[in-house]
Amino acid sequence: MSKPLGIMLVDDQPERAEMVSRQLRAAGYRLLVQLTSAEGLLQHVDSHRPDIVLIDIESPDRDILDSLSIINRQNPTPVAMFSARGGSDFIGRAVEAGVSAYMAEGMSAERVTPAIEIAMAQFRNFQQLRQSLERTRKQLQERKTIERAKGLLMAKKGLDEEAAHRTLRNIAMNSNSTMLAVAEQIINHLQSQP
Known part of the structure; x- marks a missing residue:
């Protein structure tokens, strides 16, 4: 039997984060760490080695995308980002930075499992293309x-x-x-x- 996926949750809204973390555990995922900001994201990914990173931050900025770019180069990890900040320019930069799945609405308990599945599938496809x-x-x-x-x-x-x-x-x-x-x-x- 395979070990359940280890998840890093980055959410700046504590109530939503708690609801999502309950949903993740109920769905059989392991919550490795729960962060309230993307500060130190590189170090957290390096020390916890999550199978996937879930990010829902009210106003994601360039620093987050820069961190994700470095993670994508040094330690490729699937990332699902939820954000009300839609714009095709930002979404394009997020995908370039290594975001595997981008949801243009905030995270919710019922959307988290499909987002994980999409991010994991996209990440696998991208890694196969990269290796090829x-x-x-x-x-x-x-x-x-x-x-x-x-x-x-x-x-x-x-x-x-x-x-x-x-x-x-x-x-x-x-x-x-x-x-x-x-x-x-x-x-x-x-x-x-x-």
């Missing part, structure tokens, strides 16, 4: 390195492209190494030659 993009970047960089090594072999050793590729592949196979590692070695070796 990172794999693609890495593959592209590896390909560039191999092409660069082939180009150096062609220029310095007078090989055609096919022979340069075959040389890289053979060295990799014979040395039980990857083509990338061989390409990097060849680049370092041939660039140091006059």
Whole structure:
């Protein structure tokens, strides 16, 4: 059986926060910490490691978005934000900062569970896209390195492209190494030659 999700609740209205925290516990979530402001949000996320952060602050500001951006880069965590402050400009900045789900009305007991589910699903999708993009970047960089090594072999050793590729592949196979590692070695070796 999996451990229930750990939640950090940031709500500047104590009565609403208490109602929501009761609802969270009744729904089987673990309330890790309940904050009345976003002050020190980075440190709280770092020390409590919540599965999701729920934020409902009357007037969210740039400081909150800056903190969320840093969290998104350093310790990606799903965030659901509830705010009466709608405007597409603010919502766009919130999403860029890493907010997984944005509800343009305040938090309520009946809306919190669907918001958590939406934020978790959006966060998973975004992380999968991020990982896919990172794999693609890495593959592209590896390909560039191999092409660069082939180009150096062609220029310095007078090989055609096919022979340069075959040389890289053979060295990799014979040395039980990857083509990338061989390409990097060849680049370092041939660039140091006059």
